[in-house]
Amino acid sequence: MKAKKARRPDISGLYAVTPDIADTDRLRALVEAGLIGGASVIQYRNKTADHDLRIEQSRVLLDLCRKHHVPLIINDHIELCLAIDADGVHLGGNDGNLAEARQRLGSDKILGASCYNRFELALEARAADADYLAFGSCFDSGTKPAAMRAPLELLGLARKEIGLPLVAIGGITLDNAGQAINAGADAIAVIAALFSAANVTQTAQQFSNFFTPSKHHDLSPANFQKSATV
Numbered sequence: 001m002k003a004k005k006a007r008r009p010d011i012s013g014l015y016a017v018t019p020d021i022a023d024t025d026r027l028r029a030l031v032e033a034g035l036i037g038g039a040s041v042i043q044y045r046n047k048t049a050d051h052d053l054r055i056e057q058s059r060v061l062l063d064l065c066r067k068h069h070v071p072l073i074i075n076d077h078i079e080l081c082l083a084i085d086a087d088g089v090h091l092g093g094n095d096g097n098l099a100e101a102r103q104r105l106g107s108d109k110i111l112g113a114s115c116y117n118r119f120e121l122a123l124e125a126r127a128a129d130a131d132y133l134a135f136g137s138c139f140d141s142g143t144k145p146a147a148m149r150a151p152l153e154l155l156g157l158a159r160k161e162i163g164l165p166l167v168a169i170g171g172i173t174l175d176n177a178g179q180a181i182n183a184g185a186d187a188i189a190v191i192a193a194l195f196s197a198a199n200v201t202q203t204a205q206q207f208s209n210f211f212t213p214s215k216h217h218d219l220s221p222a223n224f225q226k227s228a229t230v
Helices: 004-008 025-039 049-068 080-084 098-105 118-125 153-161 177-183 199-209 221-228
Strands: 012-018 041-044 071-076 088-091 111-118 132-135 166-169 187-190
Touching: 004 132, 012 025, 012 166, 012 199, 012 221, 025 041, 025 199, 041 049, 049 071, 049 080, 049 166, 071 080, 080 098, 088 098, 088 177, 098 111, 098 118, 111 118, 118 132, 118 153, 153 166, 153 177, 177 187
Parallel strands: 012 041, 012 187, 041 071, 071 088, 088 111, 111 132, 132 166, 166 187
Antiparallel strands: none
16 A cells, blocks of 8 residues: 555645636636645546547646646546546546556556445445545535535545545535535545636635645634635
């Protein structure tokens, strides 16, 4: 386990997932603002882009992530990850076999898995040598309004039984992020609440502040919002 972590970094903190934006310059500006604010992981996710646009955008984001020493994870597309030499891939339940993905990626790439609200998927992902697990939707999600809800208690169970970094996803905002972290999340995956904010850098800083030691003793929304303005 220790050798594995040395090769593939643990996932923690603000896990920023890109919105569907065709304008590469705008996407770059938004992601850079998030990185400046403290995002510790970037996932490139664009469900509407064609192959050429995905190549263009992912290469631009990889350059940014290298500059900020942050891993770039590719959503769904193993081929794209390998083509640009990104840091890893995140796979959903219908995006391919995790064990086969690990074999294709090799031992040095990050492999993340969506487990939704199913603990058995987390066990399967661990057996396939995944590096982190994502549970959600933890709250009502504007990005995926029909997504199944995952009880926060599942994070606590996975933390106790699985032993891999846990990502909470789905409807994460500044008002509820503390609940997910208190429940056991090592990272919070955010799309709209970050990239639709009026000030992306400031919002990224506020999300990242949840993971500073001084905030860990009380992550209630009221306490955080007060401390964030100091």
